[in-house]
Amino acid sequence: MKKRYILALLAASLYGCQNDLKVPETVSQSAQNPADIDAMIWKKLKETGEFRWDMASEQTVWSALQNSDQVMSVGYKPASADADLRAVIHTINVQEGDWKTAREALIDLIFSEERKTNPALKREDLLVFTEQTLPVVNVRVKNLTTVQALRRSPLVRYAEPMGYEPALSDKKARVASSSGCGSNIADIPLAEGADYTTVSPGSKSSWNHPFHGIRDGWTRTSGAGMKLMIIDTGLSYDQDNLSGNFNQGASTGRTVERLVTMPKAWWWSPDETPRDGCGHGTAMAGVAVGPRGTDGAAIGVAYNASLVSVRAVADVLIDESREVKGVSDAYILAGNRSDIRITSSSLGRVTSSSQIADAIRYAFNRGKLMFCAGGTSFGWSAGWWGVTFPASMSEVQAVTGVQDNLNSACDACHKGSQIDFVVVMEKAGNDRHPITLAMSGDAPSTVGGSSVATATTAGMATLVWGQNPGLTREQVVSKLAAASNYFPNRHPDFGWGRINVNAATQLQ
Template identity: 55%
Template sequence: MGYWPAGLQSSTALPEDARQSPEWQQARAQVLALILAAEQKTHPDMTLEKLAVFEANALPVLTVTVRELNTIKALRASALVRYAEPMGYEPNRQPANRPAATLSSSGCGSNTATAGLVAGSDYTVLSNGSKSSWNQQDVYHGIRAAWGQSTGRGSKVLIIDTGSSDTQENLGTAFNQGLSTGRTVEHLVTLPRNTIFGIPYGDAETPNDGCGHGTSMAGACAAPRGIDGASVGIAYNASLITVRAAEDVFLDASREVQGVTDAYLLAGNRADVRIISMSMGRLTSSSQMTDAIRYAYGKGKLILCAAGTSFDWSAGVVGVIYPASLPEAVAITGVKDNLTTRCDECHVGSDVEFTVVMQRSSNDQRPLTLAMSGDAPSTVGGSSVATASMAGMAAVVWSRYPTETRAQIMSRLVAASSNRTARSNSFGWGRVNLATAVGSLVN
């Protein structure tokens, strides 16, 4: 629930110091008093301590558990309340060790080494022995040609996802190896513990990826160009922060909404972070997450979000999901190597801004990335890998032009795109030629 002093208009931007401002603090106290009074009518022993679910962050937001419909009605009628809405949608939610079929449908459980990958077809072996995915060929995005000018050095990407596997050394102790040097990697967690009626239970969450999705996104974006034979990321000299903000890619749980909210706030407050990539989402909007995304956007961050990934039959119908649908977000989707068709599971729509080639028409092959452990590559698809790949490309461009603003970098990406003269209603500006964007060659 968002609050504000009475009398403000819906178009009013949230001030950075809203939580510290006396009039905003007064509004917060009044709203809490309203909730407590309404709840105590049927629960006389209710206290403020029992109402709060998650710790307060920098936003003028309250997360509380209410049991009475009249409380919600009172909140929505109050001039002190910006919005009052359900935080999560999680009836009969299953535990983390749920069956493999359920894990797969949530984007988890499949990040293991892919058998049968063929050199020269599925990947190219580079001079130092690392594997460059088939979709890094210059014919699609000019990625390998761009590496002659920029590899992401000096840029830092923050990936909001399911974390990073503790056992994948290419995102840990071997992050700097071969031609990847002098960069940093951090693994953080913002996902809160589980709660029942506001009472936390279970162990504290860690940055470790129990799903596999976050590890594959980090690999596609910034895996090292090393000497161990693993797959190489697009921005192989960019620094990286992975944030475990959710259990899986569908942000349906209240604690996942809180985790993502806090991750965007963290990214916004990090002056060294320029690019935020998130390959997760939901069908319904979240005003709290929107507040956090607008906060990060106001700090000059380039925010990339996946347009959506689902089953073949629904992907072409649903459209761009939240939060990629927000104007502050750059929505990314995936296309096949024929350059004209969306990937089987990828969402499209007027909110899409860029596309990334990530599915072969002939054999459905997806791009290479890092598995949960070891050097043998896995593969990953959907608008998820398209988004992480685009984050890598943005890091390469910003590395080439480090003094430029977000708007200037976006202009360079658009100018180097396949639809730069006529934006598509389904695919936006289309494919970016990274080599053109960094000045390596002309389209």
């Protein structure tokens, strides 16, 4: 489908796409102009700090559908049930009882409305993606009357455009490279001392590690026995340090899994693979769990932890319907696996997605500790620099980046009251960023923004939990907070602040 790109935001079981996700070639003349929709979204963001589709009129919701791929995310419930499912979302069996009945009645309602303008429509043609776990359906909606009927139905918890995000007014500026891809290289020539320190048995530790006590913390913990899930753009098949050389030197006995939850773009296209075509997921994996080896590559924070890489998105902006589905399924996957305790996602979007929120609450209720990037932008945000979704959710730990002066956000990092932790990831004098694994080879690349801050923090949490696997999620967060520089208070923009993981490993 035709993506609606924004300049560099957030520097995310396989289900197949049943229908073509191509954007309609024509849009009804009664649909609102995208520029007007976008203006309304930015206005709400600046006024309230968030944008949910229940803030928009039925006409606006329908217009957003027609200006994207017409795919709607509809959360449902039995008519007598409470619409707020956050406490019970993980206990629902949508295949049985009242939930199955409600789903069938909802699809009947949609089918009835859509057939008014398309008598040849078949009921099975409505569904775009399959869903086995959450009480939600993803359907193609073309009629305004369908949106109106859904807004009024006691079966509906939410009804939202799945793939609409506000974009630049200049459509020519919407390019894939602006969504966090294509830059997994060193931003300047790297030098010993300035950019890294070589540690035994021959790896490069990033210049920012001492700001967080990481090297000292390695004397007590390495993340052994833990399994970190990174929800992102996948892994490069050409980076041996994330495959055959994942175990080398001081990194031993661990595993790599490469999974994909993002549906394919077209019903006739080849299956999606876990391969990273962007570079972002490879960089995040290197930051969090790169091996402590002998080949001179960048070392990850939790260098002895296992890795589960989930390719949930094509790039860091969650602006396609299939990316919303991919991210949602990734969190469900994490929730269903007892061997995964921590997830890291350096992805996001401007508008909220109730389907992703459902999935995050599903994983949260199953005990997962989730870290999300607070947001990174470059001129697109029209004066709004708030915490992006899903980092804005209370169920996740939101992370952003700061400069080495310790009191300023990085040049493009978002901040706000929803941030929980910060990571030093930019030198104020020359914009140097932390090192990580490139798409191939042992020469490090660099990566910045709230993305690297999030992967670093997830790595530190893995160190702490790996040291004492009997801790609860809440106890791990408490240790991280208590070892941060603003504790016992919270900074208005930076939360608990900068973690000293060496101190955290010594707290009782």
